[in-house]
Amino acid sequence: MSEEVRYDFRRIDKKWQDRWDAAHIFRAADPGEPGSEKPKFYALVEFPYPSGAGMHVGHIKAFSGLEVISRMRRMQGYNVMFPMGFDAFGLPTENYAIKTGTHPRTVTDVNVERFIAQLKSVGFSFDWSRKIDTTETDYYKWTQWIFLKMFEKGLAFRDTALVNYCPHCKVVLSNEDSQGGKCDICHSDIVQKSKDVWYLRITEYADKLLQGLEEVDYLPNIKQQQINWIGRSEGAFVNFGLKDTGEKLRIYTTRPDTLFGVTFMVMAPEHPLIDKYASKIANMADVEAYRAECAKKTEFDRTQMNKDKTGLKLDGLCAVNPLNGKEIPIYIADYVMMGYGTGAIMAVPAHDQRDWEFARKFGIDVIEVIKGGDIEKEAYAGDGEMVNSGFLNGFTNKKDSIRRAIDELVKIGAGEGGVQYKMKDWAFNRQRYWGEPIPIVHCPECGMVPVPYDELPLCLPDMKEFAPGQGGESPLARMPEFVNCKCPRCGKDARRETDTMPQWAGSSWYFLRYIDPHNNNCLADEKKLEYWLPVDWYNGGMEHVTRHMIYSRFWHKFLYDIGVVPTDEPYAKRTAQGLILGPDGEKMSKSRGNVVDPLDVVDEYGADVLRTYVLFMGDYGSAAPWSPSSIKGCKRFLDRVAGLEAICSGSGGISKDLESSFHKTIKKVTEDIDGMKFNTAIAALMTLINEIYDKKSVTRDELSIFITLLNPFAPHLTEEIWEHIGGKGLLSLAKWPEYDEAKTVDSTVEIAVQVNGKLRGTVKIAADAAKDEVIAAAKADEKVASFVDGKEIVKEIYVPGKLVNIVVRG
RNA sequence: GCACCCGUGGCGGAACAGGCAGACGCGCCGGAUUUAGGAUCCGGUCCGAAAGGGUGCGGGUUCAAGUCCCGCCGGGUGUACCA
Numbered sequence A: 001m002s003e004e005v006r007y008d009f010r011r012i013d014k015k016w017q018d019r020w021d022a023a024h025i026f027r028a029a030d031p032g033e034p035g036s037e038k039p040k041f042y043a044l045v046e047f048p049y050p051s052g053a054g055m056h057v058g059h060i061k062a063f064s065g066l067e068v069i070s071r072m073r074r075m076q077g078y079n080v081m082f083p084m085g086f087d088a089f090g091l092p093t094e095n096y097a098i099k100t101g102t103h104p105r106t107v108t109d110v111n112v113e114r115f116i117a118q119l120k121s122v123g124f125s126f127d128w129s130r131k132i133d134t135t136e137t138d139y140y141k142w143t144q145w146i147f148l149k150m151f152e153k154g155l156a157f158r159d160t161a162l163v164n165y166c167p168h169c170k171v172v173l174s175n176e177d178s179q180g181g182k183c184d185i186c187h188s189d190i191v192q193k194s195k196d197v198w199y200l201r202i203t204e205y206a207d208k209l210l211q212g213l214e215e216v217d218y219l220p221n222i223k224q225q226q227i228n229w230i231g232r233s234e235g236a237f238v239n240f241g242l243k244d245t246g247e248k249l250r251i252y253t254t255r256p257d258t259l260f261g262v263t264f265m266v267m268a269p270e271h272p273l274i275d276k277y278a279s280k281i282a283n284m285a286d287v288e289a290y291r292a293e294c295a296k297k298t299e300f301d302r303t304q305m306n307k308d309k310t311g312l313k314l315d316g317l318c319a320v321n322p323l324n325g326k327e328i329p330i331y332i333a334d335y336v337m338m339g340y341g342t343g344a345i346m347a348v349p350a351h352d353q354r355d356w357e358f359a360r361k362f363g364i365d366v367i368e369v370i371k372g373g374d375i376e377k378e379a380y381a382g383d384g385e386m387v388n389s390g391f392l393n394g395f396t397n398k399k400d401s402i403r404r405a406i407d408e409l410v411k412i413g414a415g416e417g418g419v420q421y422k423m424k425d426w427a428f429n430r431q432r433y434w435g436e437p438i439p440i441v442h443c444p445e446c447g448m449v450p451v452p453y454d455e456l457p458l459c460l461p462d463m464k465e466f467a468p469g470q471g472g473e474s475p476l477a478r479m480p481e482f483v484n485c486k487c488p489r490c491g492k493d494a495r496r497e498t499d500t501m502p503q504w505a506g507s508s509w510y511f512l513r514y515i516d517p518h519n520n521n522c523l524a525d526e527k528k529l530e531y532w533l534p535v536d537w538y539n540g541g542m543e544h545v546t547r548h549m550i551y552s553r554f555w556h557k558f559l560y561d562i563g564v565v566p567t568d569e570p571y572a573k574r575t576a577q578g579l580i581l582g583p584d585g586e587k588m589s590k591s592r593g594n595v596v597d598p599l600d601v602v603d604e605y606g607a608d609v610l611r612t613y614v615l616f617m618g619d620y621g622s623a624a625p626w627s628p629s630s631i632k633g634c635k636r637f638l639d640r641v642a643g644l645e646a647i648c649s650g651s652g653g654i655s656k657d658l659e660s661s662f663h664k665t666i667k668k669v670t671e672d673i674d675g676m677k678f679n680t681a682i683a684a685l686m687t688l689i690n691e692i693y694d695k696k697s698v699t700r701d702e703l704s705i706f707i708t709l710l711n712p713f714a715p716h717l718t719e720e721i722w723e724h725i726g727g728k729g730l731l732s733l734a735k736w737p738e739y740d741e742a743k744t745v746d747s748t749v750e751i752a753v754q755v756n757g758k759l760r761g762t763v764k765i766a767a768d769a770a771k772d773e774v775i776a777a778a779k780a781d782e783k784v785a786s787f788v789d790g791k792e793i794v795k796e797i798y799v800p801g802k803l804v805n806i807v808v809r810g
Numbered sequence B: 001g002c003a004c005c006c007g008u009g010g011c012g013g014a015a016c017a018g019g020c021a022g023a024c025g026c027g028c029c030g031g032a033u034u035u036a037g038g039a040u041c042c043g044g045u046c047c048g049a050a051a052g053g054g055u056g057c058g059g060g061u062u063c064a065a066g067u068c069c070c071g072c073c074g075g076g077u078g079u080a081c082c083a
Helices: A007-025 A058-077 A092-098 A103-120 A137-151 A175-181 A202-215 A220-230 A256-259 A272-276 A284-296 A297-305 A355-362 A398-411 A525-530 A548-560 A597-606 A608-615 A631-647 A656-674 A677-694 A700-710 A715-724 A771-780 A783-790
Strands: A038-044 A079-081 A156-166 A171-173 A190-200 A231-244 A247-253 A264-267 A312-320 A327-332 A345-349 A416-419 A440-441 A446-450 A484-486 A493-496 A535-542 A573-577 A748-755 A758-766 A790-798 A803-809
Touching: A007 A103, A007 A608, A007 A715, A038 A058, A038 A525, A058 A079, A058 A535, A058 A573, A058 A608, A058 A677, A079 A398, A092 A103, A137 A156, A137 A446, A137 A548, A171 A190, A171 A398, A202 A220, A202 A355, A202 A548, A220 A548, A231 A256, A231 A398, A231 A803, A247 A264, A247 A272, A247 A345, A256 A398, A264 A355, A284 A327, A312 A573, A345 A355, A398 A416, A440 A748, A597 A608, A597 A631, A608 A631, A608 A677, A608 A715, A631 A677, A631 A700, A631 A715, A656 A700, A677 A700, A700 A715, A748 A783, A758 A771, A758 A783, A771 A783, A771 A790, A771 A803, A783 A803
Parallel strands: A038 A079, A038 A535, A264 A327, A535 A573, A748 A803
Antiparallel strands: A156 A171, A156 A190, A231 A247, A231 A312, A231 A416, A264 A345, A312 A327, A440 A446, A440 A493, A484 A493, A748 A758, A790 A803
């Protein structure tokens, strides 16, 4: 029961897709090639993971934004690069491969092919000659190359650490991949495990990543999320004495000026000094019991017990305040984390709510050092005069007192100012098969030796059985032909690293490879990088603005520092699209059964209706529910566009009575596309077509302008009409219409007339009429007059072209 | 808990930079066409008979507030014992 269509989209869609393909019209010109003299525009959308489920309507919306902008830019005379590729390493493919006994290579190839066919069926103007796939050796050769460069510079290193481990996926996860204590992929509870793992020293770039945000044009909330993620805080490291040991207990605090308010210390349960001085701790058995209890707690429990502090006093160990020599008890408690700062804190219960709660529970003194709150009721974190604080007494400005405290600490050698980041080094390895092999050899003589550059790519060996090993060993470890090798440095027997890189590796630099995807000599040619960088506009999902974007900015900044890329920031501008929700207003998911398949939509309505609807359904940056009935509005609109041909007079310019409408619409559509306000751009075209139909005829010039403006949204139908009315060449290559500002204003305007702020009438008057004239006309209005007559006029306000407000009294 | 964003008809959403709230679309109502239904076309559609009232609630600033300020209530996103 498919609905009647006014135009044969099945034939038309295919016809134009084939013609664009054959003419290679979306191929970007590299420097030196014809077309490269135009200004360049590099539009980037997040490349998809080619899942077996195929495309999702969310992909369509994500790509359609820059698709429309790219098509408009081409028509405006830009040399546009709008590439597409596939981020194809990763667990879903591997898990599917294991389940079905198919090799992940095969699975990936099949999925990629399907994605390409689907993307083409929607008519996206991607430059397919630049297609990349992160799992191809030609690509990951350079992923490995970058890794080795980082290794050389000491930014890739191995360390033993407590890691987040997913027992289900059998992999080590970064903090980013295990938020909330759940595995990002399978949502199982993760556990802590001690392991020797690879890290990338992203923390070394923390400040650069923060500072770089000042020079880029990201949406404000995107910048804010990155700032929060980096989580820079300024404070001081303070060394407390550890009584009778000669040892220092080092802590980090943002408020060193509250040192006189310290009444206890807290160490994380795992703190190494506990073991070192275990012999001095009288209640070590209790300590061990508490530690065991903490280790059992899942993240979820810890969150639930947010308010209920637990802990234990260390009997026999005692800290000494470096400023006043006071002895201070030491506790262990799991509200202090080993992973942040030094794993120990000075507790100032009067001015920190967590410390306050702990002090209450354990009956510890609370000493006020900042006036202004009621420390009997709760901790006071505000500003105020310093008291009970020796040389700090009397300070009222936080900045000054902190500086004074740090100066004193430095003077007596008990500490110094310091900076901390929430961001941690990036755990950079997985014990899985379907990823880039880490190109390192472990030699008993030489230690860790990089695989020589001329031996890259280090190919992933073909395996039949690639399920992860028990205990989380990489499947590659089961393959002696891969593992056993000669040390590149000394030639003796050695073992290859068997871990692979995490999913985020390949996507950290893909935008560079698009610039020169087939280069065998370097990751991309210098001249081409110089020409194309930075990415002018990057659009993607909010879920990637921290992890993926920070990782890729880090890689890019590193490549800049070693002279490989010419810009220090990769992306000049970043925006994000909102989700498409299911018709029920919930997030689309298979389990809810509310998933809309874009191909079903293409099948029923054609690509142009799908493209138009995903942009018309609401504000591009906000989530909006899919509406199976609302999409009909877009179908009707395009049917009406197809119907314009029948009322086309065949000749003539823009008719007088539609002139300002056309100029206004050109302006509105152009500006709205630039501002990603696609919904109102389409609405403006709908308004214009309604005006055209009111007139019952359209000139050839009017029709040309109309379909040119609509082309980025509905390229197939508009190409077809263009051909019918004898347009030269392809509409996709036509010139974008320009408007005359002077013609966007009407000669007569309708002015709202208010009396005391209430609308009482309207007057039509020449747009350039003087204030007096307009007000006189307003007063002449019968209804207005009835509200004004016999009253004292206090004020007359005239907003040119808009409104008159007559303020009366009495 | 903290940070940011958002609350507008039956629905999705418009409203530059404080200036006619509800553009555009869906749905709905009526009419035309049709054997009928669908599709299409035309008209109507914030509430109210009207005066008037309307942008989550309560205050404020202003000639004028969806928009600015203060305090609530509700929702979303991010982050979470970060010292």
